Amino acid sequence: MKLTSSQIKQFNTDGFLVLKNFADLELCEEILAKVEEHLKEKVSPIESEQEYLQNGDTKVTVRRLRQVFEREGVFKTWMTYPKIRGVLKTLLNDTPVLVLAHHNSIMTKMPQESSRTSWHQDARYWHYENDNLISIWLALDEEYLENGLLEFIPGSHKMRFEKEQFDAQSNFIDEHPKNKELIQTRVHTNLSRGDIVLFHCKTLHHANKNTTDKPKISFVYTTKGLHTNPIKNTRSDFEEIVLEEK
Numbered sequence: 426m427k428l429t430s431s432q433i434k435q436f437n438t439d440g441f442l443v444l445k446n447f448a449d450l451e452l453c454e455e456i457l458a459k460v461e462e463h464l465k466e467k468v469s470p471i472e473s474e475q476e477y478l479q480n481g482d483t484k485v486t487v488r489r490l491r492q493v494f495e496r497e498g499v500f501k502t503w504m505t506y507p508k509i510r511g512v513l514k515t516l517l518n519d520t521p522v523l524v525l526a527h528h529n530s531i532m533t534k535m536p537q538e539s540s541r542t543s544w545h546q547d548a549r550y551w552h553y554e555n556d557n558l559i560s561i562w563l564a565l566d567e568e569y570l571e572n573g574l575l576e577f578i579p580g581s582h583k584m585r586f587e588k589e590q591f592d593a594q595s596n597f598i599d600e601h602p603k604n605k606e607l608i609q610t611r612v613h614t615n616l617s618r619g620d621i622v623l624f625h626c627k628t629l630h631h632a633n634k635n636t637t638d639k640p641k642i643s644f645v646y647t648t649k650g651l652h653t654n655p656i657k658n659t660r661s662d663f664e665e666i667v668l669e670e671k
């Protein structure tokens with residue numbers, strides 16, 4: 426698939442781009458069926474809500490199924506989807522490479538038990554020579570504000586911030602006077618099954634908790650340009666897969 430010049434401009438200006446009806450619906454359904462199995466058995470590695478909140482609770486509510494690439498053929502099929510390769514090549518201006526160290530995951534928001542994800546830039550814990558990294562978010566069902574849809578701050582991937590605007594976990598502080606006005610510029614687009622959002626690793630985004638009675642399940646993975654090297658001996662220095670155009 427080829428992006429239009431206005432889509433390319435939109436990504437470069439805003440730091441994210443929504444592509445509606447992108448993924449095959451049958452594939453989404455197959456992914457969902459497998460996800461349900463992994464969630465039921467809490468197949469590791471996972472990130473739990475309790476460890477994320479560091480609240481000492483011994484209960485385990487899955488927040489994220491991690492390292493999913495090798496788990497199921499349909500997960501691999503999505504992460505190597507031929508239709509997306511040209512899109513990523515255009516936006517990265519380089520050959521896309523799958524980064525298995527980060528966002529190689531299924532993200533969940535369980536009713537009642539999910540947490541809010543504060544404003545942040547994904548690059549906060551990543552270690553690369555530059556910022557040419559894009560994540561791909563796939564909605565596996567309806568996503569809207571009440572069940573924890575992602576919201577973005579347009580243009581934030583190009584902004585410079587002071588250290589004091591972030592807390593100790595590198596979350597962009599809601600109540601900081603310098604942040605409040607910017608946060609008001611946030612935008613969202615409701616998503617349906619098969620829609621994707623491509624977002625730059627420095628675009629500020631957040632998501633509320635799920636206040637509905639149905640789980641929200643999404644797939645998220647990260648890619649980088651071939652010439653964007655991880656810093657040696659960091660978490661980012663991990664397995665990668667080159668996505669040649671098909």
Ligand SMILES: O=C(O)CCC(=O)C(=O)O
Pocket residue numbers: 532534541542547573575630631632633
């Ligand atoms: O669904 C969410 O809570 C947001 C996830 C997110 O922003 C992330 O994984 O970087």
